[in-house]
Amino acid sequence: MSPLGIRLEEVSLEVLRQRESKWLDMLNNWDKWMAKKHKKIRLRCQKGIPPSLRGRAWQYLSGGKVKLEQNAGRFDELDLSPGDPKWVDVIERDLHRQFPFHEMFVSRGGHGQQDLFRVLKAYTLYRPEEGYCQAQAPVAAVLLMHMPAEQAFWCLVQICEKYLPGYYSEKLEAIQLDGEILFSLLQRFAPVAYKHLSKQKLDPILYMTEWFMCAFSRTLPWSSVLRVWDMFFCEGSAWVPRVALCSWGGAFQPGT
Template sequence: MSEYLVVLTQRSIKWSKLLKSKRKVQRNVKLKRYIRKGVPNEHRAMIWMAASGAQEQFEKNPGYYQALLEAQHDPKLVETICIDLNRTFPDNVQFRKTSNPCQQKALYNVLRAYAHHNAAVGYCQGMNFIAGYLLIVTKDEERSFWLMDALLGRILPDYYSPGMVGLKIDQEVLGELVRVKSPRVWKAMVDNNVMWTLVVSRWFICLFIDILPVETVLRIWDCLFYEGSKILFRVALTLIHHHRVLIEQAQSLPDICQIFKQITRGPFVEECHPFMQKIFTEPGSLSIATLTKLRAACRARIISEETK
């Protein structure tokens, strides 16, 4: 941590200089480079809003969030959200009922508003952690709502739809990428009859919350809001590729499940600065065009299997 504090201080000075002369944050190569090296806490909410397009929606729709809160809501939906409130970050002081202010009320509002805004998705488990994480960073209900809209509506479409088609597709895409980039790992998975959904579904649905250390997740989300969902693949491929020998030696399905839990812990992921440098080198090239092509093939395969 002492070494990382030096990095944080240096980044904070550079970010302050970058933002000092700017009225509005513009997407460009320099900003992308800065984001990859980490966004200081004091600028994180603003950069996430600007990088994701959430700021634009926020400015275009004054009063919209408040109108959503005042609308009529399905009692069953409200009940489901209420059940999950106490399950959201129970160890975090901001989400305890005794806290002042307590983020549970804000979390309830964001989830209720989003369910009304995106009726096709409504609310499903996992969304409470995402909304909670956004509230921790932004300390602002409305901004958390618009960031959630950017994530679930544009960056990760269909991850949280009733059929979770987008999530299923991306798990299959990861399998295809591993087959090409780490064929022996892929063979170990096939030989032990391990489905990707068994070992990586929580990685994708929770966007690594409660999987990787907090600071590492924040750094991943910095890039996710700017570069989109391919960041999730970069992180997953780095974890798998870096521990490929361990996975290749697995003798059974329980072995592999245990290894996949093990590889998300320890110094490799705790030292977030070198880890984030590795996600852009270790998996090799990964273009949007490649992902688009693989997603189309996996979508066709999944739909074909579901209609049989």
């Protein structure tokens, strides 16, 4: 088990099929499980959500599914709207930068880039006071790898409003506050890393902005990204500084 409590062991096909069966039962009876067996859900997330059900599970865990049901047809309305030219231009220039070697996004104008544009443009219309932040693009891209555009949009809404509120605002107030919290945690739990960063006069905002705002989607190995996101959707934003703390602590262990 990793320092984060995530179980990283390889599993056999038989075990994977058993886990899929258990997750299907959970997803088909979600309200019951959330009401009475939340600890069990957490344990199963720690083991890893089966790849075939990850997209559906993320929707349930985040509340994106409920949000979609409460706003039926809303995404279609936003999708058909032209959008603010200011944001449309910036989004279009960012599309090719998101996972350029992934089959979904490798082609300019391909279906992956088109869906990414739709999701990001829709968000600027849904929250015009926030508009678009470049860090939203890789987050939306990861979601699109696991679910259709409409579901990805509502999961993105949940991430921006529920999991990382204030992270994508113009002044980045929330990310600056969390940077100070991370530095305090480093001082307590990873003193070697803290002393090194302090000596180099490295402000937390310089190195953790992309980590936090992109939810590590462009930082960790892909298999680790998926497992971190499983727990991120299960337990919330507290997982973001925990992952950062373990990353810095591990980097400054003796012999590393």
